Amino acid sequence: MSALKRLSWFLVAVLGxxxxxxxxxxxxxxxxxxxxxxxxVCIYALGYRFYSRFVAYRVLGLDDARATPAERLEDGCxxxxxNKWVLFGHHFAAIAGPGPLVGPILAxxxxxxxxxxxxxxxxxxxxxxxxxxxxxFSLRRDGRSLGQMAKAEVSEFGGWTALFAVLAxxxxxxxxxxxxxxxALKSSPWGMFTIAVIIPAACLIxxxxxxxxxxxxxxxxGLGFMLVxxxxxxxxxxxxxxxWAPAFTYTSVALAWIIIVYGxxxxxxxxxxxxxxxxxxxxxxxxxxxxxxxxxxLLAHPPMLLPPLTRFTDGTGPIFAGKVFPxxxxxxxxxxxxxxxxxxxxxxxPKLIAKESHARxxxxxxxxxxxFVGVMAMVAATVLRPGFYFAVNSPAGAVGAxxxxxxxxxxxxxxxxxxxxxxxxxxxxxxxxxxNRTGGAPSLxxxxxxxxxxxxxxxxxxxxxxxxxxxxxxxxILTVLDAGTRVGRFMLQELLGHVAPRLGRTNWYxxxxxxxxxxxxxxxxxxxxxxxxxxxxxNSLWPLFGISNQxxxxxxxxxxxxxxxxxxxxxxxxxxxxxxxxxxxVTMTASYQKxxxxxxxxxxxxxxxxxxxxxSGSVAAGTISAARAxxxxxxxxxxxxxxxxxxxxxxxxVLVLAESVRQWWLYAFGRxxxxxxxxxxxxxxxxx
Amino acid sequence: MIIQLLxxxxxxxxxxxxxxxxQRYCTRAGARGESPLSADDFxxxxxERKYSRPSRCC
Numbered sequence: 001m002s003a004l005k006r007l008s009w010f011l012v013a014v015l016g017x018x019x020x021x022x023x024x025x026x027x028x029x030x031x032x033x034x035x036x037x038x039x040x041v042c043i044y045a046l047g048y049r050f051y052s053r054f055v056a057y058r059v060l061g062l063d064d065a066r067a068t069p070a071e072r073l074e075d076g077c078x079x080x081x082x083n084k085w086v087l088f089g090h091h092f093a094a095i096a097g098p099g100p101l102v103g104p105i106l107a108x109x110x111x112x113x114x115x116x117x118x119x120x121x122x123x124x125x126x127x128x129x130x131x132x133x134x135x136x137f138s139l140r141r142d143g144r145s146l147g148q149m150a151k152a153e154v155s156e157f158g159g160w161t162a163l164f165a166v167l168a169x170x171x172x173x174x175x176x177x178x179x180x181x182x183x184a185l186k187s188s189p190w191g192m193f194t195i196a197v198i199i200p201a202a203c204l205i206x207x208x209x210x211x212x213x214x215x216x217x218x219x220x221x222g223l224g225f226m227l228v229x230x231x232x233x234x235x236x237x238x239x240x241x242x243x244w245a246p247a248f249t250y251t252s253v254a255l256a257w258i259i260i261v262y263g264x265x266x267x268x269x270x271x272x273x274x275x276x277x278x279x280x281x282x283x284x285x286x287x288x289x290x291x292x293x294x295x296x297x298l299l300a301h302p303p304m305l306l307p308p309l310t311r312f313t314d315g316t317g318p319i320f321a322g323k324v325f326p327x328x329x330x331x332x333x334x335x336x337x338x339x340x341x342x343x344x345x346x347x348x349x350p351k352l353i354a355k356e357s358h359a360r361x362x363x364x365x366x367x368x369x370x371x372f373v374g375v376m377a378m379v380a381a382t383v384l385r386p387g388f389y390f391a392v393n394s395p396a397g398a399v400g401a402x403x404x405x406x407x408x409x410x411x412x413x414x415x416x417x418x419x420x421x422x423x424x425x426x427x428x429x430x431x432x433x434x435x436n437r438t439g440g441a442p443s444l445x446x447x448x449x450x451x452x453x454x455x456x457x458x459x460x461x462x463x464x465x466x467x468x469x470x471x472x473x474x475x476x477i478l479t480v481l482d483a484g485t486r487v488g489r490f491m492l493q494e495l496l497g498h499v500a501p502r503l504g505r506t507n508w509y510x511x512x513x514x515x516x517x518x519x520x521x522x523x524x525x526x527x528x529x530x531x532x533x534x535x536x537x538x539n540s541l542w543p544l545f546g547i548s549n550q551x552x553x554x555x556x557x558x559x560x561x562x563x564x565x566x567x568x569x570x571x572x573x574x575x576x577x578x579x580x581x582x583x584x585x586v587t588m589t590a591s592y593q594k595x596x597x598x599x600x601x602x603x604x605x606x607x608x609x610x611x612x613x614x615x616s617g618s619v620a621a622g623t624i625s626a627a628r629a630x631x632x633x634x635x636x637x638x639x640x641x642x643x644x645x646x647x648x649x650x651x652x653x654v655l656v657l658a659e660s661v662r663q664w665w666l667y668a669f670g671r672x673x674x675x676x677x678x679x680x681x682x683x684x685x686x687x688x
Numbered sequence: 689m690i691i692q693l694l695x696x697x698x699x700x701x702x703x704x705x706x707x708x709x710x711q712r713y714c715t716r717a718g719a720r721g722e723s724p725l726s727a728d729d730f731x732x733x734x735x736e737r738k739y740s741r742p743s744r745c746c
Contacts, residue, residue: 076716099746217705343742483744
């Protein structure tokens with residue numbers, strides 16, 4: 001490295017250290033978000049330049065002289081050498097979902113500091129490494145999936161465990177993101193109308209692309225964007241109409257049923273009609289909005305009104321129970337480390353990489369971008385006054401069912417807010433109310449609306465920006481929901497096909513309908529449990545999602561560690577073992593507390609016992625109706641089900657880890673021959 | 689220069705959105721002496737492959 005480059009990187013390190021120092025010593029006055037963004041960007045830059053390079057060339061041994069499967073097996077369909085930056089865009093669009101937006105918003109209940117540190121450090125040392133190594137190992141194995149690599153490199157048991165874990169995660173993930181959408185749209189005629197417009201708009205684009213202008217994705221997406229924006233703008237008139245507003249105003253339970261029916265219908269319709277066109281739209285809008293948010297934060301350089309640490313680091317938080325350790329690290333998954341990314345990284349992308357060195361930019365770099373999205377989401381959370389933040393994100397069960405009770409509770413915590421201020425805020429963004437709008441999406445939308453509307457003096461458009469943000473989140477969540485249900489259906493068909501071959505046929509429509517119904521029924525059950533939970537579904541479902549996601553990351557890192565041992569890279573095992581050890585510690589601690597904590601807000605079984613005691617007492621005293629008794633019985637069952645699912649996931653982690661450690665011991669002591677299952681090496685003919 | 693830049697951006701977007709994929713597929717099929725799928729069949733099979741495995745993350 002030349003002296004000038006060394007000096008440049010030294011200055012980047014100094015700038016990052018100064019920014020971190022300012023954040024560390026800031027007291028009293030709100031800190032400007034630019035310091036947070038500067039610290040994050042400097043750490044990312046150093047991480048990419050030095051750590052990813054170390055992993056790429058010392059640990060993995062990337063070799064551009066070696067032909068990738070895209071070159072060796074090029075067929076114009078699956079294996080296609082693709083421009084690095086085009087593939088970067090595709091891969092980023094695939095991995096960037098609602099997780100890095102919602103997780104930081106929820107974790108902000110601890111203040112901005114714990115979540116931000118986890119996003120940046122966890123991302124650079126954990127998530128980026130996991131994505132990178134998984135992508136590279138799949139690349140060297142002609143694009144094999146995570147499950148296939150688990151079977152080949154660890155054991156048959158590891159492969160089956162991975163398959164089951166993926167199915168479980170899919171169900172929980174879809175239920176959680178559906179819950180986020182429900183909470184974003186409940187009692188919101190404007191939001192509901194906007195989302196309702198998306199469905200016919202997407203179908204129109206689907207027909208346009210299939211029959212009118214085949215292959216013209218850009219112009220079809222442009223048309224779709226105009227239709228969607230018409231929905232965003234037109235929603236105001238619907239919300240203000242005494243005739244139409246009630247037709248688009250739904251309770252959370254009604255919305256949950258609507259989404260369940262929608263999820264089923266959209267997953268059995270042909271992909272070209274609804275899923276694919278909506279996916280194109282969602283991708284362009286998502287990428288554009290993330291870019292706009294970054295620019296908006298730079299231009300607006302807002303002060304962060306949430307403190308670095310709140311009183312809720314003690315575990316008494318209203319949004320979800322539990323202390324910073326382990327729950328901050330469970331709540332923020334996708335912005336720091338996400339096991340689901342290992343599925344994407346061992347999916348289509350490895351088959352499209354033209355040169356091995358591109359795996360560093362795409363694997364490490366894309367996750368780094370997503371981590372930065374998490375930082376921006378954290379900034380969007382912190383531009384709200386703490387009182388507003390907690391009023392929007394706290395469930396009624398934690399703060400009170402009426403505005404007066406909620407503001408009294410929140411103000412009593414030291415975060416003053418009044419009912420009138422909340423009413424004014426709701427009015428400014430075109431909502432009936434912003435109380436108890438849990439799930440993270442509404443408060444993210446408020447934060448984004450404030451950032452966008454303070455840029456270029458567009459304050460009058462705050463309501464439009466808010467509903468644009470709601471639309472942008474709901475759009476790609478619905479895509480995740482639809483795509484996830486299909487994948488779940490394919491996996492279930494694959495499993496059931498071993499027992500009843502007809503069910504395994506993806507072109508047998510009765511089988512498609514049945515398996516879709518089973519998958520939708522599974523996530524629909526958790527969704528309904530979440531909307532009926534008086535503590536707020538996020539309190540129970542989001543940690544379940546985080547634990548299951550980190551479980552999959554554990555499996556991916558076990559596979560990666562096994563492969564590194566087989567490659568003879570024992571001296572570099574810390575690269576995967578360190579994040580693995582951290583994840584196991586976090587997920588095991590979180591699982592234990594969620595199942596067995598005596599605190600009814602935290603432990604599923606403690607909450608079930610509390611409800612059971614209350615039910616017994618009420619029944620004995622004759623003070624409860626049959627309907628209410630049935631409802632409480634259902635809540636008790638859901639608590640026990642959540643505890644069971646958590647235990648099963650935790651046991652799976654232990655089993656995969658134990659199996660992996662056994663394999664490592666066998667290889668380390670020469671009891672088993674270390675056979676790599678890489679594709680044969682051929683010289684590349686593609687130019688560098 | 690601005691026009692050139694805009695042309696480059698448009699070209700990149702067309703490539704990223706897959707508008708050139710069918711043409712490239714036909715070229716490769718022709719080079720291998722195979723008769724290519726129709727544009728419609730290519731589009732449908734590509735969607736089938738894309739959405740039959742995890743393609744959109746949380």
